[in-house]
Amino acid sequence: MSTVLTDVNPSSDHLYTTEEARWRAVQERDATADEHFVYAVCTTGIYCRPSSSARLPRRENVRFFDNPAAAQAAGYRPSQRASADRSVAAARRAALAAQACRWIESAQTPPSLEALAKQAGVSAFHFHRLFKAETGLTPKAYASAHRAKRLRQELSGACTVTQAIYEAGFNSNSRFYEASADMLGMRPRDYKAGGANTVIRFAVGECSLGSVLVACSERGICAIWLGDDADQLVRDLQDRFPNAQLSGNDPIFEQWVAQVVGFVETPALGLNLPLDVRGTAFQQRVWQALRDLAPGTTVSYAEIAQRIGAPKAVRAVAQACGANQLAIAIPCHRVIRRDGDISGYRWGVERKRELLQRERESDSVTQDNSGC
Secondary structure: OOOOOOOOOOOOHHHHOOHHHHHHHHHOOOHHHHHOOEEEEOOOOEEEOOOOOOOOOOHHHEEEEOOHHHHHHOOOEEOOOHHHHHHHHHHHHHHHHHHHHHHHHHOOOOOOHHHHHHHHOOOHHHHHHHHHHHHOOOHHHHHHHHHHHHHHHHHHHOOOHHHHHHHOOOOOHHHHHHHHHHHHOOOHHHHHOOOOOOEEEEEEEEEOOEEEEEEEEOOEEEEEEEEOOHHHHHHHHHHHOOOOEEEOOOHHHHHHHHHHHHHHHOHHHOOOOOEOOOOOHHHHHHHHHHHOOOOOOOEEHHHHHHHOOOOOOHHHHHHHHHOOOEOOOOOHHHEEOOOOOOOOOOOOHHHHHHHHHHHHHHHHHHHHHHOO
């Protein structure tokens, strides 16, 4: 019997409201409880988090506080083990999440949340919270992203679409076809055939940063690429969709390209065009956070991870930026290293530097005009 991986959104507050529940968490060294309370030991004058590796005190000597500040206000000092305990706990959580990712990836069909939690040896709530904190995705979203990746791989080599559907872990055709449009951006048989029966309009323009290729599916702009060689950009598009009908003589679409070129030259103009944004749930969150940034603003990968509620998913944020197909429209050029270094741009570091400079200049002009 197949299982279904579902997301949960429980409120954890009720789990640690009673002293009995809190003492049980201390006995079990429950790291999930660390964000909800601390316990203090009257005989030693120190306080610890529930997951502390310190020797368990006698129950009658324990007091509970909602946070470290409350414990300190009552005269208790933090345990010297705290820093080491946090490091050990962090490593343990990372290892558990990594192992869970392997479980999901190796399963024929997505395992249930309860099954994953049981394998990890923790409660379903604890596992769900831990996994999302470490990866930036819920277990369900991670499984969906991995299944989409498997689907694309299977469609490239499977004999039939039906075979690819089941090899990718879908239990039924109907469930697959409900999700296929967002995964592939076209019908599965067309994707398998290298974009056959799909019309992709495109045009190449020139700007001060070099060549700009803009491609559009029936859903909106699906590619904005920058490069030094216009012909190479077109060849890259053909390689991506070898059997698609590429249309490069569309006067109306060339107006869109002109808008993109104008936006490159003068960021203050903005870009108001329909976008065909395809990616995993996590990538979508990263890309939306980038689009929410004000022009001229720079952030680190870690700051983006914080903004989307996944502070430990810094590497995944960097990978999402690298997977972006919509240069400028999804402004991954606004992400820099924590030390301020401008590096790691798919379309060239010098283009990244110039785009940021133009945005700052446009923002400066806007502010000057607003003050007149």
